Amino acid sequence: MYLTNIKVMKRIFKFVEKYFFIIILIAVIIAIIIPNSFNWVMEEFMGINVINVLLGVILFGMGTTLKIEHFVNVFKRPKEILLGVSAQYLLMPLIAFAIASLFSLNEALTVGLVLVGTVPGGTASDVITFLAKGDVALSVSLTAVSTVISPILTPxxxxxxxxxxxxxxxxxxxxxxVQIVIIPIALGLFLNYKFPDFCEKLKDFLPTLSSIVIAIIVAGVIGVNKEAIISSSLVVIAVIVLQYFIAMLLGFAVGYLSGMKRKQMITIAIELAFQNSGLSTSLAKTHFPALTLATVPGALYSVWQNFAGSILAYVFTKYYNDEE
Structure with a gap:
């Protein structure tokens, strides 16, 4: 009976992992209908922003899935890693700033959009890369490296x-x-180093936990800013969608021009378009408290990238992949 229950739980978690955008959409709907239900996400507990704690949980989980080899890949695959990380921190910020200028966004939305562009790649990129049959090892390494260097490059x-x-x-x-990203990841890495078998078992559940926590963060931001989002929704949605697809196209261009194979091209494109939007939201809340709308682009980007990413993963798998 116990083993049967475990198998059922794993199936449920795998389903949620594959269709995690549904969880986010449900959270968004709840936040719109009952906006006060997630207010606690944007509040403080004992002087600490709750959103930062939630993000730390996600990154701790990410740390438990990482190994030293993911960083050693920098030396094994220098060209791909260098191109991917360079595109991450050169192209994405410029795309964000250019779009903010083109649409003449106000200060708050400009800050939010730029932060979406300057943060590292998100862990969801690894899931989408897997679903799209891309190069998962490359994706994980790119996410790990871009995340570790983010304390220096993002500011x-x-x-x-x-x-x-x-x-x-x-x-x-x-x-x-460092507090939100590096410390939780380091703790997760240490746990994986000391107790690899335990962390291996956690892999069945951590992606789902991360999806749920991201959904809670998104709901918190949308609930608090419901009226402002509704009043400016078309503009915000337009810039988010534009940022995402330009990043995806440029990711393919980088991969193609550098002579990568399809799996690697798909991976670079996904890695470039998928951002740690939770971190951008957290940084906006912490460092631009007077600009409340600065948290909105990160939250909406999270909704969009997961929704569009799941569809694109299906398209990549069906029409744009080869046997390698």
Missing amino acids: IITLLLIGNTIAFNPVDMFISI
Whole structure:
């Protein structure tokens, strides 16, 4: 009976992992109908932002799935890793800033969109890459490397893009990213190193847990900013969709021009388009508290990238893959 229950749970978790955008859509609907239900996500507990704790849970889970070999891949596959990370921190920020300027977004939405562009790749990219039959090992390594160097690059690039017009402290942002990202990942890595068998069992459940936590974060942001989102929804949705598809197309272009095979091209495109939108939302809440709408682009980007990504994964699998 116990083994049967475990198998049933694994099937449920696998289903949720594959269709995790449904969980996010359900959370969004609840947040719109009952906006106060997720207010606690945007509040503080004992002086700590709840959203930062939730994000730490996701990144701790990510850490338990990583191994040293994911970082060693930098030396084994330098060309692909270098191209992927360079595109991540050069193209995505420029895309975000260009779109914000093109649409003449206000300060808050500009900050939010730029942060979506300057944060590292998200863990969802690994799931989508798997579903799209891309190069999962490359995806995991790109996510790991871009995440580890994010405390340095995210504040610097954000400062270069908006520092002249919107004041913030890049050193404080560096400290926040270390606390929110590096420490949880390091703890997860340590747990995986000491108890690999235990962490291997966790892999069946962690993607689903991450999906649920991301859904809660998204719902919290949308619930608090419901009226503002509704009043500016068309513009916000337009820039989010545009940012996503430009990133996807440029990812393919980078892969194609550098002579990569299809699996790697798919992986670079997905990695570039999929951002750690939860981190962008957290940074917006922590470092731009007066600009409440700055949290909105990250939340909506999370909804869109997971929804569109699931569809694109099906398209890639059916029409744009080869046997390699």
